[in-house]
Amino acid sequence: MFIAVISLALFWMAAFTLWWQMHAWRTPETLAATRFDRPDGEGRLAFSLLLPARHEQAVLEHTIDRLLESSHTDYEIIVIVGHDDPETAAVAERAAAGAPARVRVVVDHHETKNKPKALNTALPSCRGDIVGVFDAEDQVHPELLAHVDHAFRATGADVVQGGVQLINFHSSWYSLRNCLEYFFWFRSRLHLHAEKGFIPLGGNTVFVRTEVLREAGGWDQNCLAEDCDLGVRLSSVGKKVVVAYDSDMVTREETPGSLVSLLKQRTRWNQGFLQVYRKKDWQQLPGRGQRWLARYTLMTPFMQAASGVIIPVNFAVAVLLDVPVGIAIITFLPMITAMVTFVFEIVGLHDFGRQYGLRVRFAHYVKLVVGGPFYQVMLAGAAIRAVWREQRGRNEWELTSHTGAHLTTGAAGTAAGTESATAIREDGRR
Numbered sequence: 001m002f003i004a005v006i007s008l009a010l011f012w013m014a015a016f017t018l019w020w021q022m023h024a025w026r027t028p029e030t031l032a033a034t035r036f037d038r039p040d041g042e043g044r045l046a047f048s049l050l051l052p053a054r055h056e057q058a059v060l061e062h063t064i065d066r067l068l069e070s071s072h073t074d075y076e077i078i079v080i081v082g083h084d085d086p087e088t089a090a091v092a093e094r095a096a097a098g099a100p101a102r103v104r105v106v107v108d109h110h111e112t113k114n115k116p117k118a119l120n121t122a123l124p125s126c127r128g129d130i131v132g133v134f135d136a137e138d139q140v141h142p143e144l145l146a147h148v149d150h151a152f153r154a155t156g157a158d159v160v161q162g163g164v165q166l167i168n169f170h171s172s173w174y175s176l177r178n179c180l181e182y183f184f185w186f187r188s189r190l191h192l193h194a195e196k197g198f199i200p201l202g203g204n205t206v207f208v209r210t211e212v213l214r215e216a217g218g219w220d221q222n223c224l225a226e227d228c229d230l231g232v233r234l235s236s237v238g239k240k241v242v243v244a245y246d247s248d249m250v251t252r253e254e255t256p257g258s259l260v261s262l263l264k265q266r267t268r269w270n271q272g273f274l275q276v277y278r279k280k281d282w283q284q285l286p287g288r289g290q291r292w293l294a295r296y297t298l299m300t301p302f303m304q305a306a307s308g309v310i311i312p313v314n315f316a317v318a319v320l321l322d323v324p325v326g327i328a329i330i331t332f333l334p335m336i337t338a339m340v341t342f343v344f345e346i347v348g349l350h351d352f353g354r355q356y357g358l359r360v361r362f363a364h365y366v367k368l369v370v371g372g373p374f375y376q377v378m379l380a381g382a383a384i385r386a387v388w389r390e391q392r393g394r395n396e397w398e399l400t401s402h403t404g405a406h407l408t409t410g411a412a413g414t415a416a417g418t419e420s421a422t423a424i425r426e427d428g429r430r
Contacts, residue, residue: 014337024188047075048126052118062090072145116219116226139252158239162205163250201231223271266382270301304383
């Protein structure tokens with residue numbers, strides 16, 4: 001009986017997760033509503049763009065150059081570097097010397113470094129109406145700020161979350177799945193959260209009104225998921241969050257360079273979610289449905305950790321032990337949702353390739369399916385590790401290094417294909 005109850009719970013969780021992933025594709029109207037509206041050409045807001053960088057000398061210069069290509073007329077770039085990171089600081093200072101009217105450098109003197117401390121260090125220096133956050137390896141579209149400016153004015157939003165997309169799907173078997181995961185999260189899932197009034201914000205391409213951010217006290221310096229925490233706190237006090245996704249406007253990034261790096265990144269995110277759950281700001285949400293969604297979302301690491309242990313046990317029980325037929329059938333229910341999810345992922349990979357002008361080959365579909373179980377093992381391992389670290393009180397920040405994989409020859413070809421696809425779409429709109 002216990003096995004049946006656990007199997008039904010896993011089936012229910014998987015079904016709901018799949019339904020939420022499909023949110024943006026339910027109707028053509030829903031899909032259309034997720035995009036940025038065309039700017040009206042009357043940009044009136046000033047932007048302060050925060051760019052925290054630690055040991056990012058390999059990619060920082062390219063990111064700053066991309067930001068300087070923005071078509072918006074009123075913005076500043078504030079690069080935050082550590083006092084103990086001379087290589088990155090040299091790149092930042094060189095960029096500031098080349099564009100003194102646009103680029104400033106702020107030094108973070110905290111002995112223990114992390115992203116929220118860096119962001120809070122720069123917050124008092126922000127002069128703009130809107131604070132935007134980017135990562136040091138980001139490829140930012142030149143028209144993004146114009147679209148965000150229009151979104152703030154057209155909707156009266158307090159926060160605008162733009163799309164982020166990992167792009168180097170060709171780098172490894174796990175990069176393929178990691179890219180698709182981002183595609184579903186930013187293309188669909190975050191829109192559902194915004195619609196329900198509870199949203200864990202992304203770590204970059206997020207824009208907040210400066211007075212709202214200062215009123216909230218900036219970012220939580222002790223949280224390993226400062227982006228999620230900020231979104232929860234702002235949702236809990238009723239701030240309006242707008243999410244917009246357009247494949248032309250997404251910020252492009254790279255996947256972690258190794259499986260170990262990905263495991264550590266997911267551990268940090270999962271542990272941050274647990275920290276946000278324990279802070280209980282989400283309990284201030286006015287609606288019971290909102291609180292239920294918050295609890296479910298923030299407890300995902302526990303559920304992933306549990307499922308990573310339970311699903312193999314369930315499968316072994318159904319195959320090896322003599323159990324009633326009805327119980328055996330129930331134990332296979334999570335497998336049904338897994339198969340449906342695989343089909344949806346295959347369709348999603350095709351849509352991902354079409355939207356970004358990427359050539360998705362048959363081998364990629366094979367890697368997607370074959371790598372699925374192994375990727376789930378990695379996610380479960382990261383969740384278990386996050387739970388263990390949280391129980392042990394280990395909160396040190398494990399930095400994800402970047403090599404510019406999305407800027408390599410293969411990625412350059414990808415970008416060219418995307419520009420071509422963008423031109424076709426623009427011609428169609430005209």
